[in-house]
Amino acid sequence: MNSNPGVNRYLKDKAMDHIDHALGRPVDPLGETYRNHFATDAGGKQAQQFAASPNWEKVGQRDDMAFFGVTDIGKWALKDHLKAIGDPWARYAVTWEGHTVVIAAKSIGNAKYSTYLDVSDSYSELKFVDFAREAKVRRAAA
Template sequence: MTDNPTVNRWLEDKDMDHIDHALGRPIYPLRATYRNHFAIDATSTRAAGFDASPHWTKRGQRDDMAFYSVSDAGRQALADHLSKIEDPWRAFLVSFDGYSSIVPERNRNKAKYSYYLMVSDGWSELTFSDFCKRATVRNAA
């Protein structure tokens, strides 16, 4: 995993949802993301809106498709929006038996359980109780 994990969310504000989607739905929109692109019909109303918005930068066009990336202003707008709506997703560092992983979740308990599910896939005799006794969870920086 990266130091900027992604989450499975959607946002009611469709403009912010498109920015979030283009960036791969990261927990930290101001950090580097694994993607930053959005392809759209070049003649669409949405493409005209992207052209007029400071949140998007047009990267090119091929045939009838236009390609955009999110600008720094768009990243900041998304970060401000997530803060305003008090987005519950956080990054947690879960450690177990000397191994650690960043786990995106809404609270510590869910992060611990998510990591347990990952570990128990390859260690079927591990009980959740034993896992909890040996695992630690803290906020990831």
């Protein structure tokens, strides 16, 4: 079970979008993420900007590619940015037939329906109305 699922979002602020991308677009930038890297041209303008920013640390270089990781300062900057723009994504725990999954969704209803779509692949006879009646959804703790 992934306790910090990723989301499908694009941020207009390009600096924050790069941080979000490097972390794998997690619902919570401060939580454990499955990745933390961004590759760019080692001699390029972007590498220079990253090297000068407290949000990034250079973690390696191979040939003409530089690799940067997001610092704790960068993670906090992203978290603050998401709060400031009113990012709707949150973690929800959906329980059905004794199994609980943690997913990213924009609302309780969205969490229930998204989980139903995943479950209905294996249970083709399952109707949403029946799933909705049986499933329990709660906001998952951070």
